[in-house]
Amino acid sequence: MAVKYRTVKRKILTGEEKDKTKVFAIAKTTGVCDLQKLCKLISARSTVSSADVKAVLDGLNWAMDLELQSGNIVQVGELGNFRLSLSSEGANLEEKFDATKIRNANVIFYPGKSLRLTRDEATFTADDVKVVEKAPVPDEGGGDDIL
Template sequence: MKIKLVKRKNPQNKAEEKHYASPVNAGRKTMRDIAQDVAGRSSLTRGDIENVIFNFLDRLPAYLTDGFSVQLGELGTLRLSLSSKGSADEKTFDVETIKPHVVLTPGVEFKDKLRKISYERVKEKKEEKKPNP
């Protein structure tokens, strides 16, 4: 995995800056890209795979909002978490402040694979200053 170093303020001491690892974005994989890649590894067509993925994504929010966690094999488990503003008592609680968040708890094998990532540091190209005309 390619990484770059980014200078940020130290969370423990805001006056100090430190360098932190940041992943280099290699672009985006679309649903079509993924379906094409998976189709090349199976007996299903790209369209079959897209159909399955789109139907899964269509049902996923209902499973989560019904209170289910969704176990996705070795990838892990998806569940819905909520954040909200606190209130002094139950009567003054405002449900409009609730914000849902999807949480992925990685599976054991998936976490193990992530621990074994090798990293390659790339240097960022510095922008050259162009003379003002």
């Protein structure tokens, strides 16, 4: 199945082409699969109810939070791995660096084999929408750059 894309104009922020505007592709989403629908889809392929699936996913979220806070990489089988990453300001000397230079933490997802295969075998087709001046901001929890 081909992934639809559309184009957006973005200003280059660094390098030789700084302040020039170029056209880039972004994946076009066609909707949202919320937790309720995801639980129904999973329960349709198994012998557990959608409430049981939700309970397991809630437990997974709790356990992942606990393990990530402990500094562990969380391996979730074929789904993939999750780990924390930090962004910080630089310091000229190690002695000058302290925790106040850390700006934020991010959760990084590295997909498992089947999701990497989906990513690597993706084909692309243009959507009918013309160039957009600015890319839309994805909803929390989503994003086009996960895979």
